[in-house]
Amino acid sequence: MEDASIGFLLGILCFLILCSAFFSSSETGMMSLNRYRLKHLVKKKHRGARKASKLLERPDRLIGVILIGNNFVNILASAIATVICVRLWGDTGIMIATFGLTVIILIFAEVSPKTLAALYPEKVAFPAAYLLAPLLKISYPLVWVINGITNTFLRIFGINVTGDNNHHLSTEELRTLVNEAGALLPQNNQSMLLGVLELSEVTVNDIMIPRNEVMGIDLDDDIDTIIGRLSNTEHTRLPVYQGELNKVVGILHMRNLAQVFHEGKVTKAAILQVIREPYFVPESTPLETQLVHFQSQNRRIGLVVDEYGDIQGIVTLEDILEEIVGELSSSPRDADQDIFPQEDGSYYIEGSAYIRDVNKALDWNLPTDGPKTMNGLITETLESIPEANVCLQLMHYRIETLQVSDNVIKTARIIAFKKKQDD
Structure with missing residues (x-):
């Protein structure tokens, strides 16, 4: 050198x-x-x-x-x-x-x-x-x-240098990864993937159709009333009960009733011959688990029961699929029919609107761990049924009742304020 x-x-x-x-x-x-x-x-x-x-x-x-x-x-x-x-x-x-x-x-x-x-x-x-x-x-x-x-x-120093070097993602990390995909993943695909990830966090009780909205066949009605309901129903599967929903005897598939209609022999006995035994679902079942149960049991509808065995409503396979892909069809439960935007940025919302549907439609975070409807949320917050219109603050939402009748809040006006940085 x-x-x-x-x-x-x-x-x-x-x-x-x-x-x-x-x-x-x-x-x-x-x-x-x-x-x-x-x-x-x-x-x-x-x-x-x-x-x-x-x-x-x-x-x-x-x-x-x-x-x-x-x-x-x-x-x-x-x-x-x-x-x-x-x-x-x-x-x-x-x-x-x-x-x-x-x-x-x-x-x-x-x-x-x-x-x-x-x-x-x-x-x-x-x-x-x-x-x-x-x-x-x-x-x-x-x-x-x-x-x-x-x-x-x-x-x-206790460090295992030959440990598993595989990189595994938790559910929260995978959710973040999907959200950060941006333009690489279409918005619809992102929504569906997030819907699948959230199935384990949502229970049957969160999406069920409550018993007061369940349409079924009461065998205590006269045959003409039953035929009229069968002719006008929009549903393919209906619970059949005796007097009240808790006394359900089976599930009727309209396809099985087609032959009875064709023969012109519609009777209560004929209906009982084509019904299928009822299928009961605990209200705390996660949607992820219930989806597997529907598949293994070859079922599309289940009766949701509480810890005492009382029927609280019904859940269908379509309800679970809608949690993943969004609304499959226009139905009475569509949030758009219950929400009316106003020029001042507030919304008129029907008391019967489901809180989860409102949150999805407006990207809000109203609490969903208690009542399922806006009426229930407001009355629980007030701890009473208002006799006249009232105004209240819930989280960063201001709620004003507009119509109260028959002990039910029919319509409320809600405006959302921006969260503070400290929230």
């Missing part, structure tokens, strides 16, 4: 700085790769992705070969820079080499390449994998020794 020209040494120094930049960018690029996109590219047999994935199976070895290479070229570059500066400036050159090379390495071999790799990890990591793989094979004995010492040191 004493006989080498300064120009030759400068050339070697530049090459070593480039090598240092390569190792620095490779480390950042490899560690910044999206593991799920990497798995996707591996399945598509992308060569660079397959090599990178292979290297990442043992990150300790990958980091080992990168740091060995990076430290080697940096130390060698420091020695060569010192030789050059001593030749040019004598003993003062040692200090010049130290500070000068530090600045050069920071800018050109650390900050710049690592920033580039963090912004474009795939463009850096995949090509780098073609060089890192053979370097790992060549330096494997040294990497093995260093990793062995390092892993032993880590085990002293």
Whole structure:
């Protein structure tokens, strides 16, 4: 090295700085790769992705070969820079080499390449994998020794270096991932995926049709009344009961009644012959579980019962599917028919409107852990049924009753205020 020209040494120094930049960018690029996109590219047999994935199976070895290479070229570059500066400036050159090379390495071999790799990890990591793989094979004995010492040191502190390196997502993390997909995932698809993730958090009681809105066949009615209801119903399945819904005897499918209508022999006995035994569902059943039960039991409708066995309402397969894909058809439960926007930013909302439907339609967060309708929410908050119109504040919503009759709040005016930053 004493006989080498300064120009030759400068050339070697530049090459070593480039090598240092390569190792620095490779480390950042490899560690910044999206593991799920990497798995996707591996399945598509992308060569660079397959090599990178292979290297990442043992990150300790990958980091080992990168740091060995990076430290080697940096130390060698420091020695060569010192030789050059001593030749040019004598003993003062040692200090010049130290500070000068530090600045050069920071800018050109650390900050710049690592920033580039963090912004474009795939463009850096995949090509780098073609060089890192053979370097790992060549330096494997040294990497093995260093990793062995390092892993032993880590085990002293109770760190399991051979633990599961797979990256698993929790439900909340997956929900965040779907929300952050942006334009890469259509809004409808995002809504459906989020709907699936929320099935375990919503119970049958949250979406059921309450018993006061259940349409069914009462066998205590005369046959003409029953025929009229069967002729005018919009539903394909109806509960059949004796006097009251708690005395249900079965579920009638209109398809099974078609032959009876065709023969013109519609009688109560004929109806009882084509009904199916009732299917009961506990009100606290999560929708995720109930969806599986509907599938395994080959059912589409269930009678929701409380802890005492009293029927609280009905739930259908369509109700659960609507939680995932949105409204399947126009129905009396559509929130749009219960919500009327006003010019001042407030909304007139029917007391019978479901709180969950209102929250979905307006992107609100009214409490849903208690009453299911707006009427129930207001009366529970007031702890009484108002005899005249009242105004109240609930969270960051101002509610004013507009119509109260028959001990029921028919209509309310609600305006939502922006949350404070501290909320």
